[in-house]
Amino acid sequence: MTGTGKRWHTALAVVLTGLMLFPVYWMINVSLTREQDMRKTPPDLFPLHGTLAGYQEVLGEQLPYLGTSVVVGLGTTLLTVALSAPAGYALAKLRPRGGGVLSFLLLAAQMVPGIIMAMGFYAVYLRFGLLQSVPGLIVADSTLAVPFGVLVCTAFMSGIPGELLQAARIDGAGHLRTFRSVVLPMSRNALVTVSLFAFLWSWSDFVFAATLDNGGRYEPITLGIYHYIGNNNQQWNAIMATAVVASLPAALILVLAQRFVAAGVTAGAVKE
Amino acid sequence: MTMLLARDTAVGAATSAQRRRRVGNWSGWAFLAPVAIYLALFYAYPLYRNIDLSLRNYTVRSFVRGDAPFIGLTNYQAVLRDPTFGPALTHTIVFTAMSLVFQYSIGLALAVFFNRRFPLSVTLRALFLVPWLLPLIVSASTWSWLLNSESGVVNAGLHALGIAPVDWLTSPTWSLVSVIIANIWIGVPFNLVLLHSGLQAIPVSLYEAAALDGAGGWRRFRHITLPMLRPVTAITLLLGLIYTLKVFDIIWIMTRGGPSDSSTTFATWSYRLGFGNLLPSFGLGAAVGNLLVVTALAFGLIYLRTQRRLHSA
Structure with a gap:
């Protein structure tokens, strides 16, 4: 494979891995989302107003x-x-x-x-x-x-x-x-x-x-x-x-x- | 892979060991005794209890007291006549077949793709294992939220494309599709790893010779990759089949087999009969479960035969 061919391969592989792991990313994103933003449409793609409230709950109860x-x-x-x-x-x-x-x-x-x-x-x-x-x-x-x-x-x-x-x-x-x-x-x-x-x-x-x-x-x-x-x-x-x-x-x-x-x-x- | 190598040496060692077989009898069984007792206590006995359950008329009271009357195959007849039997059978077959087809084809495409060397290929391939390693309850609850009708990101994506929202988990039309999608996601890594190790075993010289003869990528795939991969394919599909028949967690957590049995399989039906109601019917649940065991073991025997044939070949 040529150098550019390899680079394209890597780029495509990164995209595919991203698609495959999207549910995992989403799990993390939602875990950092504030209560009031939870039912927003469309949902925030990034935890812009990130909160650790969910994790506090984990420490408290789990x-x-x-x-x-x-x-x-x-x-x-x-x-x-x-x-x-x-x-x-x-x-x-x-x-x-x-x-x-x-x-x-x-x-x-x-x-x-x-x-x-x-x-x-x-x-x-x-x-x-x-x-x-x-x-x-x-x-x-x-x-x-x-x-x-x-x-x-x-x-x-x-x-x-x-x-x-x-x-x-x-x-x-x-x-x-x-x-x-x-x-x-x-x-x-x-x-x-x-x-x-x-x-x-x-x-x-x-x-x-x-x-x-x-x-x-x-x-x-x-x-x-x-x-x-x-x-x-x-x-x-x-x-x-x-x-x-x-x-x-x-x-x-x-x-x-x-x-x-x-x-x-x-x-x-x-x-x- | 380490294990593949270990096995190859094992075949060589086995022939010379066969002659010395008798010598190790006593000490051999001393080392095997813990596992043998374990198998008897924690596999054979629960399975025996399960068969016993399915042949008796259990109520909660007789379950505790252990004096339920023997009723032969009545539970099995009741299960066969139950209105849930037909749908559960269909769903089990559809769930298993669709999961296998997509897990295998996506896994194979990815295995071929990752079979080339390029920067980061090893790391990215390892990341593909994540869905397979996550606890099923984590994957299942994550998918529940992804597919949520009002707030799920999947419907938000469809909306952006101008498609009307789908009631993934709450409509009888889509519930089975939803659990199949989640199960495909979980099973792809397993297929990828096995098929990738199979691809690595195909000699590069075959491809080089074919390329010299002017065979293009697709023809090389059809005439070298697929035939050479056939043994690994057989193993992957049969193992996948045995694993998929067992799937319970994902369906139960995402839909509980509903709405109105639309995603009920034998595994979830058996659980619901035995544990899902206030008044459990252990006998019926055990009967459904035993039908599942027989199916799984039948395919298991086919699997073992296939593997033995491949080894002797």
Whole structure:
């Protein structure tokens, strides 16, 4: 391509990206709009009379929800990694008989719609008194990420040279030792990818929150937004400000860990 | 991509590992045990409860006490005869088909576009991921406001073009279109990333040879890009299909399946039966849900078969 051709390409790409991200821009714009300008026709394209009133509202009312989401997200991440890493090691390197069946079941599990899982969980949690509880929500949210986690760990750990593991064995390390001191440190990238997505999916979850935690003492931010929409649908700057804050983890992940995101998306489609 | 590379090495390692398979049996299952127990407790058991729900006549009271009478397939018959069944089926098919067609074609166009190297291409392509990463409730409520009849910016834009305002979310004619638009927006990035990684795998030499033979851009696309991309296309579409069948959040938050069922799909119908009313009908909700599971799993099996065939090919 010539120099000018490239410049035109970049210009067109900027326009396309702008179009694609317009809803995101609009969310930010509305979050900064004053109450009295909200229903203006035509709406202001820029927050000329910008206000932080919406964000003050978030600080005043949504902090507990955000806190719950952080706790649930971290819990889900821990649980997911703790389950996926050993399973990945077993499926990639130890390959016990019946392991194939287990991977198949994990793949099938991924295809079950969340709303169906939610109904089953509801029935189970009702009996065991886990409704409206944080541990209950963590376990339910982890079902969104565990199959993916095992998949990514298996794919990644298959790439660890067998000689390295054998060397560890010859030095007298047992399976547990080998796993802890050789496999885990080498799989850092896979573990980061799994953790990022587990946190993000749990942070974004609405289905489980709405069915299992609605009306609970600790509700996540997705329910915070949902109640907002239901209760006072006049305060769109506050709703959109909450939405902006709820989008921060996604934005952070994209800025700080872009390569893991792309790897994660492709990994979703690459299965043995 | 890292994962693609990891898998290729895995195929090589697997053959030699097969011989040593028996050795790792005990320790292997020790490492697998947590996930196996987890699968049984938190997938199999809720799913079993769901089937059980669909075969019993549940009221709120018997739901709590757990003594609902067994009624066989009555719930399924009731669902099939329900006036909502026809519209829900149509909407699920239209929603899925339209979403897939547009997500794929826009994703492919963008993938081809971003396949060239130009300044900022990597950064801008990464920005395209944003809609896919946002929590669905964020996207759905943002689209609700964009499409608001009186104050939405979309109608303001139409007005500037001299087009009369559209009741996107509140008229039965447009509600399904609206949720499809929002869902396409969310799904394009996924298609873009997968198809882009597929394009990267096509050898440049093929294009060079075709260019020497005098093939223009369109012919190169038709005769090289599309055929070479077929495996990735199959995977992308099947995964998209499984994901789209599941979509619930966007529709529920934007329209709640309404007005008057005009955007109801199996997923939202199932939720409304089980949780959306003051008097929940868990049995019926579970029955609708199970129909959805069977459909998703059927396509899931096709997906796995396709992938296995591509791997052995």
